[in-house]
Amino acid sequence: MSTLILRTAVKYLIPGMFLFSLFLLFRGHNEPGGGFVGGLVAAAAVILYTLANGVEMAEKMLHVSPHKLIATGLLVALVAGITGWIAGKEFMTGIWLDMPIPVIWKFGTPVLFDIGVYLLVTGMVVKVIFTLADTREGGNQ
Amino acid sequence: MTLFQIFIPFLIAPFVPLIGKKREGRDLGMVLALVPFLLFISFLFEFINLKPASITPEVYQWIPSIGVDLAFRSDGLSLLFGLIITGIGSAVFLFAGGYLGRGIETIKFYIYILIFMGAMLGIVFSDNLLLLFIFWELTSFSSFLLIGFKHKYVASRYAALQALLVTGLGGLSLLAGVILINSVTGTFSISAIIADPSVIRESSLLVPIIILILGGAFTKSAQVPFHFWLPNAMEAPTPVSAYLHSATMVKAGVFLVARLNPVFTGINLWNDSLMIFGGTTMVVGAFLALKQTDLKKILAYTTLSVLGTLIMLTGYGSDMALITMIVYLTAHALYKGTLFLTAGAIDHSTGTRDVRILGGLLKKMPFTAYAGIIAAFSMAGMIPMVGFVGKELLYETSLSGEPALFFGVLFAGVVMVYSAIQAGIHPYFAPEKETPLSPHEGDFTLTAGTVTAATLGLILGVSASTLLAGMVGLAVSPVAGKTVDVSLGLWHGFNMVLFLSLGTIFAGYGLYTVREKLYLLPQVYGPLEYLMPSKLYDKALNLLMFTAKAQTSFFQNGYLRNYIITIFATALLLVGGYFFYHLDLTELVIDPSMEMYEAIAGVVIIAGAIIAAVANSRLYAVMALGITGLGVALVFILYGAPDLALTQFSIETLSVILFVLAIYKLPKFLKLSGKNSKIRDLIIASSMGVFITFVILAVYVHEHSSELKDFFASESLPGGKGRNIVNVILVDFRALDTMGEIMVLGIAAIGIYGLVKLVRKGG
Known part of the structure; x- marks a missing residue:
């Protein structure tokens, strides 16, 4: 599958896909989108890259290992949940900042939670793909 | 204050590895022994200053919605147990460091045993039944870790699991009992329940409550027929046996019975059950002790016998019997803890616990010998030990009770003397024999605790009329549910009881002289073997494992297709059957009109499904499924669910890729289903499809207005x-x-x- 055309196309497609995934993530609160589908699109970008260049290159491109993405995502989601608790409300209560933030308009723990979902979903799919697509002996760690 | 005292062990447990980095083995033991020792001192001060009239529970809210509070009550009974737990704990903590030596295992040991000590203190100070239950389970759990401490041995793991299952089952029984009590009284507070026992006593649930509570107490305190786990638990390191299986945990059942005694006493079921089960355990334990040659087993079976005696005494219900119970319990904790630890010291130094090859240790291990002999005197009920006071009281109480129980008490008394000689006299005075290691006295960590505990038994005996009487007076009132005047004395003159006492000592010595014959006694007698509770336990466990295995291999045989068949068939039979039985076909609205684009989406979905079903290669099947999925996404768009459609598109794309990657790894050749299984699959799949279709139609009709x-x-x-x-x-x-x-x-x-x-x- 590793053809010159695919490799070249991927080079230009990937930044767009990542941007689109972030766009989906942050618009999700008001328009169709959200962390889950955003994560899927981000993962799709990594997969495309993997198909073109192989697992080893994809790992290099990603910089962080996917299981760290999974762990970070879970942690971020948990922090989002606990923040409400620390603020003296029920666990998982949404806390919003009053001042508007550029680009994403509003920021609060639900957005943070969505970021956690995004990271985890990306990490999860990428982890599975790396595992399945990896033909090297001894694993991808 | 009590809250703080109870949580200290839990707070310190996580720091044991840190402390263990600096100090190892015996040094670690010396540092950590400060924990129980300081707690002991604090309980002692409380005990001395205790004013029974002005005890108020200490209550912190925890889960107010279900009435679980961190409620603690330090009355005489709690404090006496607290003193035993921390006192024997100090000796055990000190001992274990020297006994186990250096290494990571010792650190683990101290973590477990700190948790255990905290849990045990929690049980005795709880004033809330659910809180008590939580600590109760925590002792089972930490006991599991401690019995299985030498987890590389099958016997240890077996014993640990057995203890956990038996006491865990009892724990469930206790929980059920506690919930029933709550349903009757509306509270979990022990103080409140004791203050007004009439609610429970007059309720229709009285019988199940008593049976369930006793189920918990009897399993924990190893009463027949649940006794078998205790001797097996001797697989644990000796300090554990000394602490959990003689002085503290097994007495939790006795404590529970004593704690709730004011509520139930006078009800025949309660008193009779206690007397029957306690009496039986007393005799069975004593009988099984006869043939033992392992020091720890000797002590374990006599512990059984004593636990039975304590339960039985509570069952008698008279003030006298309850006083006896408290004295006997205190005496037992002191001498049995000591004897276990001396057995550990002997094992450590000679490499064996077999009484047949032990002897002549008096000069080689003088301090251990002193502690062992004094403790044995107490166990045998020799004047002037606290054990003597206990035995006198016991004989006096049982003389006025059931004759059968009286003879049981005498028999147990004789065996007690015999076992005391074996465990505490024989190893020091018998002729010296060859042992695996050459005996030598351990350092002070191995002797300090035992010498102190044994001496304390002597002091309490000598001061029976003052110190002991005062202690017992404070502890017995909560058990009786009223203020009880206690007058104890060491010397009651030459009377019937003293004569009996002397008689049992001679008889016990008589048994000792024929011990070689006793060792040959069979463990069980003929047909009784099939009724042995330990055998029944094994059978029940095997049956459980067999059933689980059979059921698992039937339902979860590793073939995904079979899982789906099982799930679909079950859903069709149970849910589908009910659904179609109640379905009113005339109600369904079927609107055949459709737009062009809807028809196209439908055709795509159906075509994809058919191709997937008839495809001869996995790859085709996966692609076809992908088409069906995309068709569904199309439907989502048509009906205004862009979020779903977006996700569906991504998921379908990704799953096709994942499938392809996975299929790539599968063997090339694909075995196709036979004709019969094809027909079966077709029937199940299409029935499921029909079922779901009708469900959707029905939902459409019965659209519920949802808030x-x-x-x-x-x-x-x-x-x-x-x-x-x-x-x-x-x-x-x-x-x-x-x-x-x-x-x-x-x-x-x-x-x-x-x-x-x-x-x-x-x-």
């Missing part, structure tokens, strides 16, 4: 600050669900990784 729908629609923007209701539900209203789901996703990724990599490595 949730309106709530989400109206609250999304003001409450969740988002216009996309689906997303607001996901990340705000139902964020906890999402949290769980993403956790599952993460675990699934790790699972897939493990599966693929392990299989690949394994070949």
Whole structure:
């Protein structure tokens, strides 16, 4: 599958896909989108890259290992949940900042939670793909 | 204050590895022994200053919605147990460091035993039944870790599991009893229940409550027929046996019975059960002790006998019997803890616990010998030990009770003397024999605790009329439920009881002279073997394992297709059957009109499904499924669910890629289903399809007006600050669900990784 055309196309497609995934993530609160589908699109970008260049290159491109993405995502989601608790409300209560933030308009723990979902979903799919697509002996760690 | 005292062990436990880095083995023991020792001092001060009239429970709210408070009550009974737990604890903590030596295992040991000590203190100070239950389970749990401490041995693991299952089952029984009590009285507070026992006593649930509570107490305190776990638990290191299985945990059952005695006493079922089970255990334990040659087993079976005696005494119910119970319990904790630890010291120094090859240790281990002999005197009931006071009281009490129990008490008394000679006299005075190691006295960590505990037994005996009487007076009142005047004395003149006492001592010595014959006694007698509780336990466990295995291999045989068949068939039979039985076909509205684009989406979905079903290669099947999925996404778009469609598109794309990658790894040849299984699959699949179709049609007719729908629609923007209701539900209203789901996703990724990599490595 590793053809010159695919490799070249991927080079230009990937930044767009990542941007689109972030766009989906942050618009999700008001328009169709959200962390889950955003994560899927981000993962799709990594997969495309993997198909073109192989697992080893994809790992290099990603910089962080996917299981760290999974762990970070879970942690971020948990922090989002606990923040409400620390603020003296029920666990998982949404806390919003009053001042508007550029680009994403509003920021609060639900957005943070969505970021956690995004990271985890990306990490999860990428982890599975790396595992399945990896033909090297001894694993991808 | 009590809260703080109880949680100290739990607070210190996590820091044991840190302390253990600096100090190892016996030094670690010396440092950590300060924990029980300081607690002991604090309990002692409380005990001395105790004013029974002005005891108020210490209450902190914990889970107010179900009435569980961190409620503690330090009355005489709690404090006496607290003193035993921390006092014997100090000796055991000190001993264990020297006994176990250096290494990571010792650190683990101290973590477990600190947790155990905290849990045990929790039981005796709890003033809330559910809180008591939680600590109760925590002792079972930490006991599991401690019995299985030498986890490399099958016997240790077997014994640990057995103790956990038996006491765990009892724990469930206790929980059920506690809940029933709550349903009757509306409270979990022990103080409140004791203050007004009439509610329980007159309720229709009285019998089940008593049976369930006793179920918990009898398993924990190893009463026949649940006694078998205790001797097996001797697989634990000796300090554990000394602490858990003689001085503290097994007495938790006795404590529970004593604690609730004011509520139930006078009810025949309560008193008779206690007397029957306690009496039986007393005799059975004593009988089984006769043939033992292992020091720890001797002590274990006599412990059984004593536990039975204590339960039985509570059953008598008279003030005299309760006083006896407290004295006997105190005496037992002191001498049995000591004897276990001296047995450990002997084992440590000679390399054996077999009384047949032990002897002549008096000069080689003088301090251990002193402690062992004094403790043996107390166990045998020799004047002037506290054991003597206990035995005198016991004989006096049983003389006025059931004759059968009286003879049981005498028999147990004789065996007690015999076992005391074996465990505490014989190893020091018998002729010296060859042992695996050459005996030598251990350092002071191995002797200090035993010498102190044994001496304390002597002091309490000598001061029976003052110190002991005062202690017992404070402890017995909560058991009796009223103030009890206690007058004890060491010397009552030459009377019937003293004569009996002397008689048992001679008889016990008589048994000792014929011990070689006793060792040859069979463990069970003929047909009784089939009724042995330990055998029944094994059978029940095997049956459970067999059933679980059979059921698992039937339902979860590793073939995904069979799982799906099982799930679908079950759903069809149970849900589908009920659904079609109640379905009113005339109600269904079927609107055959459709737009062109709807028809196209439908055709795509159906075509994809058919291709997937008839495809001869996995790859085709997967692609065809992908087409069906995309068709469904099309439907989502047509009916205005862009969020779903977006996700569906991504998921379908990704799953096709995943499938292709997975199929790539599968063997090339595909075995196709035979004709019969094809027909079976066709029937199941199409029935499921029909079923789901009708469900959807029915839902369409019976659309329920849901408050949730309106709530989400109206609250999304003001409450969740988002216009996309689906997303607001996901990340705000139902964020906890999402949290769980993403956790599952993460675990699934790790699972897939493990599966693929392990299989690949394994070949």
